[in-house]
Amino acid sequence: MTETLFDDAGAEAARGQEPLAVRMRPRTLDEVMGQRHLLGEGSPLRRLVEDDAPMSVFLWGPPGTGKTTLATVVSRVTKRRFVELSAVNAGVKDVRAVVDEARRRMGMHGTRTLLFVDEVHRFNKTQQDALLPAVENRWVSFIGATTENPFFSVVSPLLSRSLLLSLESLDDDDIRALLERALTEERGLDGRYALSPEGADHLVRLSGGDGRRSLTYLEAAALVAGPPAAEPVTITAEHVERAVDRHAVRYDRSGDQHYDVVSAFIKSMRGSDPDAALHYLARMIEAGEDPRFIARRVVVHASEDVGMADPTALQTAVAAAQAVELIGMPEARINLAQAVIHISLAPKSNSVISAIDAAVADVRAGRAGPVPAHLRDGHYRGAAELGHGKGYRYAHDYPGGVAPQQHAPDGLADREYYRPTRHGAERRFGEVLQRIRGVLRGGRGD
Numbered sequence: 001m002t003e004t005l006f007d008d009a010g011a012e013a014a015r016g017q018e019p020l021a022v023r024m025r026p027r028t029l030d031e032v033m034g035q036r037h038l039l040g041e042g043s044p045l046r047r048l049v050e051d052d053a054p055m056s057v058f059l060w061g062p063p064g065t066g067k068t069t070l071a072t073v074v075s076r077v078t079k080r081r082f083v084e085l086s087a088v089n090a091g092v093k094d095v096r097a098v099v100d101e102a103r104r105r106m107g108m109h110g111t112r113t114l115l116f117v118d119e120v121h122r123f124n125k126t127q128q129d130a131l132l133p134a135v136e137n138r139w140v141s142f143i144g145a146t147t148e149n150p151f152f153s154v155v156s157p158l159l160s161r162s163l164l165l166s167l168e169s170l171d172d173d174d175i176r177a178l179l180e181r182a183l184t185e186e187r188g189l190d191g192r193y194a195l196s197p198e199g200a201d202h203l204v205r206l207s208g209g210d211g212r213r214s215l216t217y218l219e220a221a222a223l224v225a226g227p228p229a230a231e232p233v234t235i236t237a238e239h240v241e242r243a244v245d246r247h248a249v250r251y252d253r254s255g256d257q258h259y260d261v262v263s264a265f266i267k268s269m270r271g272s273d274p275d276a277a278l279h280y281l282a283r284m285i286e287a288g289e290d291p292r293f294i295a296r297r298v299v300v301h302a303s304e305d306v307g308m309a310d311p312t313a314l315q316t317a318v319a320a321a322q323a324v325e326l327i328g329m330p331e332a333r334i335n336l337a338q339a340v341i342h343i344s345l346a347p348k349s350n351s352v353i354s355a356i357d358a359a360v361a362d363v364r365a366g367r368a369g370p371v372p373a374h375l376r377d378g379h380y381r382g383a384a385e386l387g388h389g390k391g392y393r394y395a396h397d398y399p400g401g402v403a404p405q406q407h408a409p410d411g412l413a414d415r416e417y418y419r420p421t422r423h424g425a426e427r428r429f430g431e432v433l434q435r436i437r438g439v440l441r442g443g444r445g446d
Helices: 044-050 067-078 092-109 125-129 132-136 156-160 172-184 197-207 211-225 237-244 256-270 274-286 291-309 312-326 332-345 351-364 426-440
Strands: 002-005 056-060 081-086 113-118 141-146 163-166 193-195 233-235
Touching: 044 067, 044 163, 056 067, 067 081, 067 113, 067 141, 081 092, 092 113, 092 125, 092 132, 125 156, 132 156, 172 193, 172 197, 172 211, 193 197, 193 211, 197 211, 197 237, 211 233, 211 237, 256 274, 256 291, 256 332, 274 291, 274 332, 291 312, 291 332, 291 351, 291 426, 312 332
Parallel strands: 056 141, 056 163, 081 113, 113 141, 193 233
Antiparallel strands: 002 081
């Protein structure tokens, strides 16, 4: 358990020996990088801080987005006694001890306590339940930090009594501003080092939106670059490579390399080459590409290039995208790889995208037509007099659950947008569709 009183005049005494990422932690809300949706004027978190109101908050986001930083800043601004627990090694006894001490201090001195629990998702149900009385009775202000979806990892009574705030990975501009601040401020590298453009690009890519990681890598690269001199020592991409043991992948997320690699990635999956697809996946991951962007491309191509030839490909792709949100990187690279391999090896069909594009083309060309009268809504007063719903055939009353009737508007009744291939599972769907179309159009069918 860590306890800090931020109104203590000597709280900053030993900062020079701390890691760069710790020294550069923001001291006010205005110094926090990113999270503009949480820190703008009138936002929930800023109002809680400025009004100094009791609070119970869950901060949910990827590593390095500032969860611990925000909790610490909130405590500094509100001048509360700050107690930090890590759910990795704390138990019910520790939680109850903090709560009891908070009640005692509030009763005797009026001192309020902010309890911060890092990785709160690691608490089991009993441990989380131990927090409920303190949260409900406002004996402590509570902030829980988690990298996992609280709706799956936090008990409902505790979540319902708390405000849930989602943090986002820092964007490239945020990381660059953070690095610049660390290079120039006295508590950071104090102008003794400079960063080459290539070195900055490499650090931004390696950070993956994680501010703490970017500062850790910067500090390591400064050690490789050598001791301070009369003039600022320039940290190059080569210094970063040696410090982090990661080659600088030449990949501009807004330039040709981005589009070329993404194009090759998609075409490798479409071309049933899992090895090449995995290579381009690895290049994007190592270059710091947003994993959510990668996941979206995988989901799209599960339908565009596989579709009904293997409907389970979409399930795998969506599950991988969910894993990116729930688990985050680097672990989610495994889920992405599984989806990429599945799509690469699955039988291919572009019939789904061809079908919807053909239907959209007809609508844009004005081939719409009125809805057939027997399909119109017949539940409101006067609908029967208009003939709405008259003659409608209830599908479940017919053999095979298919009734011989027209569903498309006049003029489009014979249009066939979906043209199944004979690849994989789509062969079977094609045979079923042929029988259904025969029934719908008045044929006998099976």
